[in-house]
Amino acid sequence: MPNNKVLAIRRQNFAGWTMALPACLLVFTFLILPFFMAFGLSLTNQRLVSPNPTEFVGFENFQQMLGIGLLTMEPDVDDTGNIKIDQEGNPVYPRVRNFTRNQDDYPQYFKKREWFRIGLPNDKMLVVLAQDVVFMKALFNTLLFALIVCPIQAGFALGLALLINQPLRGINIFRTVYFAPVVISMVVVSLLWRFIYDGQNGLLNALLQMFSLGLFESVDWLGNTATALPAIMAMSIWQGVGFHMVIWLSGLQTIPISHYEVARIEGATRWQTFRFVTWPSLRNTAILVMVIITMQAFTLYPQVQVMTRGGPLDSTQSLVFQAVVRGYEKQDISGGSAISVLLFLLVLSISLFQRYLTREKD
Amino acid sequence: MPVHKMVGLALRYLLLIWIAMIFIFPILFMVVSSLKPDLQLLMDSSSLRAFLPVGDISFNNYTSAFDRAPIFFFIFNSVMITGITIVCSLFLCSLSAFSFVFLTWKGKGVVFAIILATFIVPFETIAIPLLLIVNNLPWIGLEGFKTSWINSYHVQIIPFIADALTIFLFVQYFRDLPKDLVEASRIDGATWFQVYRRVIIPLSGPIVATAAILKFLMMYNNQLLWPIMVVQEETYRPVMLGLQYFFQLNTQWGEIMAYLTIITIPVLLFYLVLQKAFIASIASTGIKG
Numbered sequence: 001m002p003n004n005k006v007l008a009i010r011r012q013n014f015a016g017w018t019m020a021l022p023a024c025l026l027v028f029t030f031l032i033l034p035f036f037m038a039f040g041l042s043l044t045n046q047r048l049v050s051p052n053p054t055e056f057v058g059f060e061n062f063q064q065m066l067g068i069g070l071l072t073m074e075p076d077v078d079d080t081g082n083i084k085i086d087q088e089g090n091p092v093y094p095r096v097r098n099f100t101r102n103q104d105d106y107p108q109y110f111k112k113r114e115w116f117r118i119g120l121p122n123d124k125m126l127v128v129l130a131q132d133v134v135f136m137k138a139l140f141n142t143l144l145f146a147l148i149v150c151p152i153q154a155g156f157a158l159g160l161a162l163l164i165n166q167p168l169r170g171i172n173i174f175r176t177v178y179f180a181p182v183v184i185s186m187v188v189v190s191l192l193w194r195f196i197y198d199g200q201n202g203l204l205n206a207l208l209q210m211f212s213l214g215l216f217e218s219v220d221w222l223g224n225t226a227t228a229l230p231a232i233m234a235m236s237i238w239q240g241v242g243f244h245m246v247i248w249l250s251g252l253q254t255i256p257i258s259h260y261e262v263a264r265i266e267g268a269t270r271w272q273t274f275r276f277v278t279w280p281s282l283r284n285t286a287i288l289v290m291v292i293i294t295m296q297a298f299t300l301y302p303q304v305q306v307m308t309r310g311g312p313l314d315s316t317q318s319l320v321f322q323a324v325v326r327g328y329e330k331q332d333i334s335g336g337s338a339i340s341v342l343l344f345l346l347v348l349s350i351s352l353f354q355r356y357l358t359r360e361k362d
Numbered sequence: 363m364p365v366h367k368m369v370g371l372a373l374r375y376l377l378l379i380w381i382a383m384i385f386i387f388p389i390l391f392m393v394v395s396s397l398k399p400d401l402q403l404l405m406d407s408s409s410l411r412a413f414l415p416v417g418d419i420s421f422n423n424y425t426s427a428f429d430r431a432p433i434f435f436f437i438f439n440s441v442m443i444t445g446i447t448i449v450c451s452l453f454l455c456s457l458s459a460f461s462f463v464f465l466t467w468k469g470k471g472v473v474f475a476i477i478l479a480t481f482i483v484p485f486e487t488i489a490i491p492l493l494l495i496v497n498n499l500p501w502i503g504l505e506g507f508k509t510s511w512i513n514s515y516h517v518q519i520i521p522f523i524a525d526a527l528t529i530f531l532f533v534q535y536f537r538d539l540p541k542d543l544v545e546a547s548r549i550d551g552a553t554w555f556q557v558y559r560r561v562i563i564p565l566s567g568p569i570v571a572t573a574a575i576l577k578f579l580m581m582y583n584n585q586l587l588w589p590i591m592v593v594q595e596e597t598y599r600p601v602m603l604g605l606q607y608f609f610q611l612n613t614q615w616g617e618i619m620a621y622l623t624i625i626t627i628p629v630l631l632f633y634l635v636l637q638k639a640f641i642a643s644i645a646s647t648g649i650k651g
Contacts, residue, residue: 009466015554016467023458024473026524031480034491041491048497163378168371176637177382180389183633183640185583187602188622192392195615203391206408238384246645299486302586306605320486320587327490328591336490344487351482 035344042338048331061338067131069109071099075123083123091123100129135339138310138317141229145236145318146297153237154289157244158282162274164245165252175249179242186239190306193235197221197307222308225315232303232316240296244289251285252278284358291354298346319343387413392626396423396619403616423620427608430617432596433624436604440625443518443600444581450523451577452570458524459532460558464544474533480526486587492521493591513595518588522581528573531646535569536562575636575643582629601625 042061046054075091076084084092099109112129115136120126130136164175181189196203199220208216221231255278263273301320304310310317310325319339327336363371390413395403397419406412427433461467462474496511503514511517539562547557563570585600593599602625608618633640 012465012554013467016461016465016470019461019465019554019558020458020467020470020473023454023524023529024477026454026520027477027480027526027529030492030495030521031483031488031525032476034488034495035480035483037491037494038488041494046494048494160381163374163381166374168374168378171378174378174382175641176634177385179637179641179644180630180633181385182644183579183583183629184389184626185602185629187583187586187605188626191605191618191622192388195395195618196388196391201404201407203407203412206412210409238388242385243644246641250645295484299484301486302584305586305590323486323490324587324591327493333490333494340487340490344483347482347484347487 038337038340041334042341044334046333048333061334065132065135065338069112069129071109071127071129073125073127093125096127134314134317135322137314138319138322141317142298142300142319145233145300146294149233149236149297150290150293153241153244153293157241158248160241160245161248161252164249178245181239182242186302187306189239190303194307197231199223223312225313228308228312228316232307236303244293247289248285251282255281287354287357291350294350295347298343392619393623396623398616400614400616423616427617427620431604431607436599436601439598440582440585440600443515444578447519447522447581448574448577451528452573454524455528456532457558459529459536460562462533463536477526477529489587496592512592513598515598517592531569531573535566539565571639572643572646575640
């Protein structure tokens with residue numbers, strides 16, 4: 001008997017492995033292996049195709065991307081000791097080049113480029129230099145995109161979910177409509193909105209002019225550094241809000257009706273009902289919605305690829321777009337991998353943050 | 363009904379309709395624009411005529427779009443790549459989920475934990491090393507031996523067959539099925555594969571639909587980042603990459619709108635028919651973890 005039992009266990013072992021193996025092998029080869037390779041490659045100078053052997057370079061790729069320097073400049077002074085003033089009445093500052101191309105006197109600024117500058121008191125000027133300005137802008141834009149899109153999209157989605165959760169006739173039709181953009185490809189949506197945002201013949205300008213009775217002046221939404229990223233944000237919210245509405249909705253529907261009845265008997269106002277009955281029950285849904293939106297925001301790509309390709313003046317660069325530009329277009333696998341690693345660390349920190357928030361309650 | 367309640371109800375519907383317009387109008391604009399010649403299209407966009415099929419309406423944009431790009435080809439590619447991936451994914455992922463739930467084997471816990479951990483790895487973070495991998499993988503096909511997967515159908519299919527979400531959805535569903543069913547057919551002498559094939563799969567209709575819809579949306583709609591990197595030959599291009607055709611030389615917005623309409627309307631119709639299943643599928647992605 002024991003022999004039979006051992007045999008049965010062995011057979012089940014074998015059957016179990018065989019059935020699980022194909023899918024697991026695929027996950028391993030095309031997900032886990034490249035994941036670990038990203039870490040390894042980011043420490044080398046690997047290129048897609050190269051005659052030279054790959055070399056280990058340590059954290060050089062990361063230093064290249066993340067290196068920044070702070071430079072405080074005094075205004076130029078003329079022979080009499082007065083501050084030089086330009087035609088518009090602003091003080092004149094020395095050229096940043098004087099510092100970044102002078103390896104002997106300023107090795108810490110060498111080969112860096114100006115990212116942005118801030119005026120300080122007493123006419124001083126703080127210049128923030130970066131080794132890789134384009135990457136810094138991509139990082140900054142991606143974080144900004146997540147920071148702004150996250151609360152707005154989650155808020156709108158909750159509003160829509162509350163609207164849709166009313167017992168009204170025909171409410172399902174509205175749910176279907178609000179959700180519709182979610183099933184449309186972001187590529188299609190981006191192209192459609194590229195036309196809507198067009199500066200000359202765009203629908204948005206035309207509508208704004210019509211409603212403002214001609215007062216509104218046309219804006220080239222995607223061609224302007226100040227409006228390009230907000231335009232992409234608005235479109236992304238339009239496309240994605242239905243998705244999160246559905247998640248909020250499933251959270252709302254877990255709240256027992258009896259809770260609302262108690263609130264009604266106690267004479268709670270509509271706001272009080274929301275504040276003290278609805279909202280506390282939505283805590284975990286809220287965390288989930290925020291995390292999903294943040295993750296989606298971090299991987300911002302098709303919008304940038306289709307609408308602006310990072311421009312104008314790098315104002316819509318994103319991390320994933322830069323990873324593709326480097327890893328594929330410039331065939332710089334190691335540089336692209338380094339961006340991927342940073343992106344993953346961002347995603348991981350959000351994920352751990354979610355774990356922390358949801359664990360606290362148990 | 364008292365007057366103030368009627369007014370309240372009317373206001374609610376007004377709000378609902380106003381919001382619905384924000385979601386519908388861009389889509390309507392796309393479809394309507396695809397029917398207009400470019401000159402009229404640009405003129406109409408300054409009035410509400412932009413949303414109405416009025417004036418010189420025709421399918422000219424569609425015929426010239428088909429002339430400009432091998433659209434049938436792109437659609438065929440997309441449908442085939444998406445279809446094969448869905449079928450393989452449903453089969454292999456449900457099979458492994460079956461093994462995770464109903465069988466006992468050495469190392470199961472560890473393997474399942476590793477698969478689950480890949481949840482938090484977005485495709486975007488592995489795309490670059492994956493490019494290096496597929497660039498160096500050998501392949502034997504109808505055309506003979508090749509040293510790279512670049513420019514092929516399988517490079518767009520095989521990496522996307524197995525994923526943690528699909529496996530996890532099946533595992534969750536299988537866990538709620540009664541274990542007695544499996545025991546009973548095992549005692550009747552069925553092999554494990556027969557149990558999977560004859561007992562479990564016939565009960566899995568809802569989860570197969572959910573997994574298929576999710577895979578469809580992921581594959582058909584997102585074919586951009588990966589094909590851009592691995593498919594340079596147009597023979598293998600999916601619809602989303604085919605768009606590049608319309609930005610060479612002069613941009614004809616009417617044609618672009620026609621192309622967008624062609625590749626979007628089937629998905630929208632599909633959604634309208636199966637909207638409950640679509641919405642339920644998307645909601646289920648939120649329950650992960």
